[in-house]
Amino acid sequence: IAGITQAPTSQILAAGRRMTLRCTQDMRHNAMYWYRQDLGLGLRLIHYSNTAGTTGKGEVPDGYSVSRANTDDFPLTLASAVPSQTSVYFCASSMEGGMKSEQFFGPGTRLTVL
Amino acid sequence: GQNIDQPTEMTATEGAIVQINCTYQTSGFNGLFWYQQHAGEAPTFLSYNVLDGLEEKGRFSSFLSRSKGYSYLLLKELQMKDSASYLCAVLDSNYQLIWGAGTKLIIKP
Numbered sequence: 323i324a325g326i327t328q329a330p331t332s333q334i335l336a337a338g339r340r341m342t343l344r345c346t347q348d349m350r351h352n353a354m355y356w357y358r359q360d361l362g363l364g365l366r367l368i369h370y371s372n373t374a375g376t377t378g379k380g381e382v383p384d385g386y387s388v389s390r391a392n393t394d395d396f397p398l399t400l401a402s403a404v405p406s407q408t409s410v411y412f413c414a415s416s417m418e419g420g421m422k423s424e425q426f427f428g429p430g431t432r433l434t435v436l
Numbered sequence: 437g438q439n440i441d442q443p444t445e446m447t448a449t450e451g452a453i454v455q456i457n458c459t460y461q462t463s464g465f466n467g468l469f470w471y472q473q474h475a476g477e478a479p480t481f482l483s484y485n486v487l488d489g490l491e492e493k494g495r496f497s498s499f500l501s502r503s504k505g506y507s508y509l510l511l512k513e514l515q516m517k518d519s520a521s522y523l524c525a526v527l528d529s530n531y532q533l534i535w536g537a538g539t540k541l542i543i544k545p
Binding site for chain 2: 362363364365366367381412420421422424425426427428429430
């Protein structure tokens with residue numbers, strides 16, 4: 323693994339289904355983040371984790387949950403997907419928390435909810 | 437409310453210079469980031485400014501004026517590969533990162 327990876331690359335999902343987006347980094351970064359990116363809008367933070375074992379809510383957390391059981395993995399779960407969650411999802415990591423340092427982004431997951 | 441303003445789209449010619457502006461109104465300021473994002477790809481870090489002035493890094497430079505709530509990214513000797521979106525993001529007093537919608541830069545031969 324080199325850097326930060328996400329899976330799946332893309333997914334089409336029926337409304338109401340549960341879905342987990344996976345994110346793994348091998349840089350031993352303390353902090354990890356989940357963003358969504360929609361056309362015409364800036365990146366919006368969904369959830370973040372400043373260190374393993376802790377998580378926090380971002381700007382748009384409703385309908386999403388995360389966990390940070392270890393340093394490397396930061397999965398994002400949609401409990402019951404809705405069409406408004408159609409978006410491109412980026413996972414990112416940084417050496418330190420508090421968003422004070424450069425973030426490294428994964429390649430993204432393109433999610434379509436029908 | 438907090439706001440980041442960038443032009444939606446700009447066009448420039450290969451070999452030329454282009455300046456992409458970013459103005460911000462945020463609750464406090466703890467730094468400003470520029471990222472580059474090619475179509476269909478992830479954002480990648482370009483620069484970070486926390487003090488006023490110009491930071492130069494190769495063909496790219498970033499300028500900050502905290503008193504004016506203003507930054508710009510200057511790209512020199514434009515190459516076709518510089519065609520991308522450029523994202524401005526401000527770290528506010530609560531260490532929340534506020535992102536602009538990005539400026540799509542189109543380079544023409």
